[in-house]
Amino acid sequence: MRGAVLYAPGDVRVEERPDPVIVEPTDAIIRLSATCVCGSDLWPYRGVEKLDGAAPMGHEYVGVVEEVGGQVTTIRPGQFVVGSFWASDNTCEICRAGYQSGCVHRVLMGSIGTQSELARIPLADGTLVATPGMPDADLVPSLLAASDVLGTGWFGAVAAAAGPGKTVVVVGDGAVGLCGILAAGQLGAERVIAMSRHAPRQELARRFGATDIVTERGDEGVARIKELTGGLGAHSVIEAVGTQESMTQAIRSTRPGGHVGFVGVSHDVALQGDELFFSLVHLHGGPAPVRQYLPELIGLICDRKIDPGQVFDLTLPLDQAAEGYRAMDERRAIKALLLP
Template identity: 75%
Template sequence: MRGVVMYGPGDVRVEEREDSRIIEPTDAIVRLTATCICGSDLWPYRGVEPVDHTLMGHEYVGVVEEVGSDVSTVKVGDFVVGSFVISDNTCEICRSGFQSKCVHAEFVHGGIGTQAERARIPHADGTLVATPGQPDEDLIPSLLAASDVLGTGWFAADAAQAGPGKTVAVVGDGAVGLMAILAAKQLGADRIIAMSRHPERQKLARHYGATDVVEERGEVGVAKIKELTGGLGAHSVVEAVGTQESFMQAVGATRGGGHLGYVGVNHDVQIPGIELFFAGIHTLGGPAPVRRYLPELIQLIWDRKIDPGKVFDLTLPLSEAAAGYEAMDERRATKVLLTL
């Protein structure tokens, strides 16, 4: 089968890989219908994370082709959406709603790689969720978004306790930040402030529910948020970038007693303990437990109540994956969908 392998920074190739096969009785083989490139894939692409012949991809939807003898919740022929973290969905941690910290947790990126024609999904019963039927083609991008960016944005907004009566500020206008705006709107937030300098992303942010746009960054951006909130800061803040500046901007934009949901994959972020101490805020974040939200998100998409698929602004065949990475690296694309 064909799959994407990153040999080193900036070196992305599509090549023949060993075909996926059942190894454990809890496995399922999924013939992928669509996959995509994540903003976090750019960290190794840019040399920030180590990479050496790494199997790429962790967002995926497709049709079950084969199941192990212990799999019972999905069957051959089902169209499924899977989380980017493998989980059994039965352990004590999973039952508390944090499937991304499952005792069997395994990141799909690297060990499995779903930028490919097929994928072996371990713990299929706990990781995959079947859709109500075979989806129309126009729903596939939105269902694919649920595999990571929608679920991650939703977790961030939930962690920030976005809801009625709240002002939400979203730091980051990438795919996850845009999905956090969609989530905050669905959760009933009164006001949603998108922090963005990119005109096309600002337009999509407003489509998803942003009421205000702040282009300033750093301390100036924090001052602007406070100006818009009577000097207090936002009740709920989402950090969806993962840099030192963005994280401290998010902390500064959160009012005393407010909630910060952070999901940007960070590198070398140093949080000054004294600043966090005196901020007096609640924080919750990390790898999103997407599996917790998948049934609800799939139903919202199926009923056409949300349209997260609009976050994909470039579609390419799998064979042109390298061009997709280049487009996202150069910010010519927000998120690239790869067809198979």
């Protein structure tokens, strides 16, 4: 099969890789209908995360089940399925508490690589959620978004305690931040403030339900949020970048007793204990337990109540994955969808 491999920073190649096979009796093999490039793929692409030799890439996926292992009982060949970037058993105590990304048997899909024609999905019964029948083709991008960026933005909004009566700020206008805006609205937030200075992203933020746009950053961004919230700060802030500046901005934009949901993969961030202490905020985040939300998100998408697939503003054949990486790296595209 064809699949994307990162050889060195900036060097993504789509090449022949061995077809995946059932390794564990709990595995499934899927044929990908669509896959994509994630903002987090840019960390190794940019050389910020060290590479340990050539690495298969990708962890977002939707597709049709081709084959299942002998112990798979609920997933069947022919089903259209969506899964998260963590494979999880969905039965352990951590999964049952809703934290499938902390499953005691979890497998990181990025270590398998789903920017490819076929992929092995471990723990198929726990990981995969089948759609009700074969979805219309125009729903595929939104279902693919559910695999990571929508589920991650949703978790950010839940972790930030977005809900009725709340003012929610979203730091970061990438696909996850944009999906956080959508999630905050779905969860009933009264006001959703997007922090963005890019016109096309501002426009999508508005379409996803942002009521206000703030273009200032850092201390000025914090001051602007304070102005907009009677000097108190927001009830809820979703952090969807992962840098020291964005985390600091998120914490300082939150009122005492408010909630920060941080879902940007943290890079070189150190939080000062005394600042966090005196801020009185709630802080929660990490790798999103997307699996928890998949049934609900698939329902909303198939009922056409949400359309998160709009985050894909570039569609390429899988063989042109390198251009997808370049476009996202240069911020020419929000998110690149790849068709195997």
